[in-house]
Each structure stands twice: as structure tokens, then as C-alpha cells.
Ligand code: SF4
């Protein structure tokens with residue numbers, strides 16, 4: 001079986017109250033509440049959309065990486081342009 005590494009949001013379990021807001025709002029149904037805390041029960045379905053970070057009333061969720069989807073053609077050119085400007 002091929003295993004694909006995935007990146008998931010990070011939840012500070014000391015801050016999460018288990019309110020379930022992220023579970024309700026996650027468009028991919030990737031999270032659930034287990035033992036009163038959020039759990040990535042279907043983490044492979046996470047699209048890293050950032051909704052859970054936005055809706056968490058406690059600020060318990062962090063997405064550390066910005067995901068940029070570049071077009072397949074011209075992707076290198078786009079990256080060059082960005083580095084030249086900076
Ligand atoms: S990043 Fe998006 S898909 Fe992933 S758990 Fe959060 S709300 Fe769900």
C-alpha cells in the first residue's frame with residue numbers, strides 16, 4: 001500500500017474546549033470530537049482549507065503552512081517572478 005504523507009492543522013489540546021464548531025463546519029468531515037477534544041478521525045480527507053482555524057472561537061487551531069496551488073504550466077515562471085520581486 002502506498003502511503004502519502006499529509007499535513008494536518010495543529011490543535012492545542014490545552015485550549016480546545018471540544019465545542020464542535022470545527023466539526024460542524026469542516027467541509028471534508030475530517031474531524032470529530034473524541035474524549036471531549038477535536039480529533040482528526042478522517043485526516044486523510046482534510047484539504048487544509050483553513051475553515052477550522054477561522055471558526056474556532058478559542059484560537060486553538062493553527063495551520064502552519066500556506067498552501068499555494070500553482071497552474072501546472074508556467075508554475076516555474078510564477079515562482080521566478082515572486083523571487084525576483086522580493
Ligand atoms: S483544514 Fe479544512 S478540511 Fe482540514 S480539518 Fe480544517 S476545516 Fe476540515
Ligand code: SF4
Nearest residue numbers: 016017019020022056
Ligand atoms: S472549534 Fe476549536 S475549541 Fe471547538 S472543538 Fe474545534 S478546535 Fe476545539
